[in-house]
Amino acid sequence: MSTPLDADLAALAAVVGPDHISTRGADQTAYSRDLWPRAQLERLAGEAPTLPAAVVWPGTAEEAAALVRVCVAAGRPIVPFGAGSGVCGGARPMERGVVIDLKRLKALRRVDEAAGTIEVEAGYMGERLERQLERRGLTLGHFPSSILCSTVGGWLAGRSAGQCSSRYGKIEDMVVDLEVVAGDGVLRRTPAYGSLGQGLDWNQAFVGSEGTLGLITAATLRVHAQPARRCFRGWLMPDVDAGLKVMRGAMQAGLRPAVLRLYDPVDTVMVGSNPDAKHGGPLAKLKTLLNEGTGGLKQKALVTALSNPRWLNAAIDLLPQKSLLVTVTEGQDAEARAEDAAIAGLARAAGGQDLGEGPGRAWLAHRYDVSYKQSKLYAAGAFVDTFEVAGTWTGLGALYDAVRRAVGDKVLVMAHFSHAYPGGGSIYFTFAGAAASRAAQLARYDAAWRAGLDTVVEHGATIAHHHGSGLSRRSHMDAEHGAGRAWFDALKQVLDPTGIFNPGKLFVPR
Numbered sequence: 148m149s150t151p152l153d154a155d156l157a158a159l160a161a162v163v164g165p166d167h168i169s170t171r172g173a174d175q176t177a178y179s180r181d182l183w184p185r186a187q188l189e190r191l192a193g194e195a196p197t198l199p200a201a202v203v204w205p206g207t208a209e210e211a212a213a214l215v216r217v218c219v220a221a222g223r224p225i226v227p228f229g230a231g232s233g234v235c236g237g238a239r240p241m242e243r244g245v246v247i248d249l250k251r252l253k254a255l256r257r258v259d260e261a262a263g264t265i266e267v268e269a270g271y272m273g274e275r276l277e278r279q280l281e282r283r284g285l286t287l288g289h290f291p292s293s294i295l296c297s298t299v300g301g302w303l304a305g306r307s308a309g310q311c312s313s314r315y316g317k318i319e320d321m322v323v324d325l326e327v328v329a330g331d332g333v334l335r336r337t338p339a340y341g342s343l344g345q346g347l348d349w350n351q352a353f354v355g356s357e358g359t360l361g362l363i364t365a366a367t368l369r370v371h372a373q374p375a376r377r378c379f380r381g382w383l384m385p386d387v388d389a390g391l392k393v394m395r396g397a398m399q400a401g402l403r404p405a406v407l408r409l410y411d412p413v414d415t416v417m418v419g420s421n422p423d424a425k426h427g428g429p430l431a432k433l434k435t436l437l438n439e440g441t442g443g444l445k446q447k448a449l450v451t452a453l454s455n456p457r458w459l460n461a462a463i464d465l466l467p468q469k470s471l472l473v474t475v476t477e478g479q480d481a482e483a484r485a486e487d488a489a490i491a492g493l494a495r496a497a498g499g500q501d502l503g504e505g506p507g508r509a510w511l512a513h514r515y516d517v518s519y520k521q522s523k524l525y526a527a528g529a530f531v532d533t534f535e536v537a538g539t540w541t542g543l544g545a546l547y548d549a550v551r552r553a554v555g556d557k558v559l560v561m562a563h564f565s566h567a568y569p570g571g572g573s574i575y576f577t578f579a580g581a582a583a584s585r586a587a588q589l590a591r592y593d594a595a596w597r598a599g600l601d602t603v604v605e606h607g608a609t610i611a612h613h614h615g616s617g618l619s620r621r622s623h624m625d626a627e628h629g630a631g632r633a634w635f636d637a638l639k640q641v642l643d644p645t646g647i648f649n650p651g652k653l654f655v656p657r
């Protein structure tokens with residue numbers, strides 16, 4: 148049964164029409180979280196979610212601006228919502244908050260083939276956009292693993308990276324201009340910037356701001372021609388350091404492969420590319436445990452092992468260190484072949500064994516796969532999360548070792564290096580742990596995060612490469628951003644003087 152709306156919620160309904168606002172319990176619950184794994188642990192521990200006062204779906208950018216004006220006048224916090232695939236709690240609502248879901252803003256407003264740009268609305272879903280572009284022989288070149296369940300606005304707000312960022316850049320490298328609504332409720336466009344621009348790049352004030360400075364309603368983004376050819380390869384490298392040497396060598400030689408993806412020894416076993424893991428040895432046993440440990444006795448064994456991860460991590464260190472490097476080069480035929488050959492030269496020189504096209508093609512076929520085993524693990528008392536960081540080539544190998552050491556007594560940890568640039572790259576850690584009670588699981592989960600983030604800050608690296616900060620990393624944002632924190636506060640005063648845009652996200656409020 149519906150209850151009468153507060154005056155300001157009624158005003159929101161008047162903007163979008165009664166069909167596009169909801170105060171129903173099912174919608175409030177559905178929008179009470181994104182995919183931050185901690186939220187799952189909180190629910191299992193019996194913590195009640197914070198429900199938004201209402202969910203609103205504007206149909207145009209003008210309606211979105213009108214919603215902002217109503218919320219500003221009423222002092223209602225706004226939580227911008229794309230597809231809710233964020234993994235840091237960025238789209239989690241707060242008391243009295245209104246969730247503005249932008250998915251009805253889904254027009255591809257303009258394709259300018261001469262300029263090599265598109266203008267697209269913020270709620271456009273990623274995979275649908277890429278399919279539209281493909282029909283015209285174009286690509287954005289942005290392929291996050293969540294492409295099926297994330298939006299253009301979410302990518303921009305979270306400074307997202309696609310799987311081919313080594314060639315096409317991260318989302319911030321693709322922006323020409325943005326249409327935004329800040330705290331004055333006026334729809335504005337940032338001055339166009341890009342390789343043709345001068346002065347300050349105002350786009351970058353909004354990119355990565357996670358909805359704390361305003362709503363992004365549309366963007367002009369650079370696009371590229373579809374590649375005429377792709378070359379795939381896999382290399383079994385003697386160890387992680389040898390693989391990193393190839394990645395750095397390729398990027399610093401000016402090559403721009405679409406994919407350079409190095410799996411550490413455990414991750415190599417998990418993707419099935421260590422031949423030693425196929426013949427019943429300890430690696431094979433580890434793989435079976437991790438892959439099949441979601442039922443029966445194996446599950447019990449896995450949860451026990453994850454409760455004492457120090458021994459599991461130490462045992463892994465004693466196993467063969469072979470690491471899979473997947474490479475994909477693309478572009479015009481000659482360019483793709485030449486880059487493939489150049490990387491092959493680097494990989495051979497570093498002791499790599501050529502595994503042929505198979506691993507590259509297998510990666511492509513499974514590039515958006517997600518595991519559905521997690522809920523069983525959570526139910527059994529375990530948890531899984533990912534933690535992606537970045538640093539320069541100078542210390543990337545040392546950072547990998549240090550984070551593994553720092554979290555290794557709390558969780559089982561594995562990693563891959565999937566985004567390489569001339570100056571450095573990212574490390575994508577996956578960790579899993581377990582404990583006897585729900586409270587103990589939360590404590591262990593938090594301890595692992597804290598130890599990981601502390602270590603990254605100590606190494607002068609960056610605490611997030613593409614997942615953003617949300618609630619999960621905000622404890623360490625001041626340490627990383629230094630003077631930038633005061634500049635952010637000043638910008639917030641100007642753009643959001645009433646403080647209604649996604650309060651408490653990105654940085655811990657002063």
Ligand SMILES: Cc1cc2nc3c(=O)[nH]c(=O)nc-3n(C[C@H](O)[C@H](O)[C@H](O)COP(=O)(O)OP(=O)(O)OC[C@H]3O[C@@H](n4cnc5c(N)ncnc54)[C@H](O)[C@@H]3O)c2cc1C
Nearest residue numbers: 229230231232233237291292293298300301307308358363
């Ligand atoms: C299986 C899986 C794989 C993933 N792989 C990747 C990956 O490869 N690369 C990557 O970058 N990320 C990845 N992610 C994380 C996530 O998909 C990204 O953070 C993505 O950019 C979020 O988009 P979204 O539309 O779902 O945003 P949401 O989760 O809805 O929101 C994310 C943040 O942006 C804000 N926001 C959303 N839309 C707007 C807007 N229009 N204006 C202002 N603020 C807004 C929200 O308030 C929130 O703070 C993955 C997530 C999952 C679950």
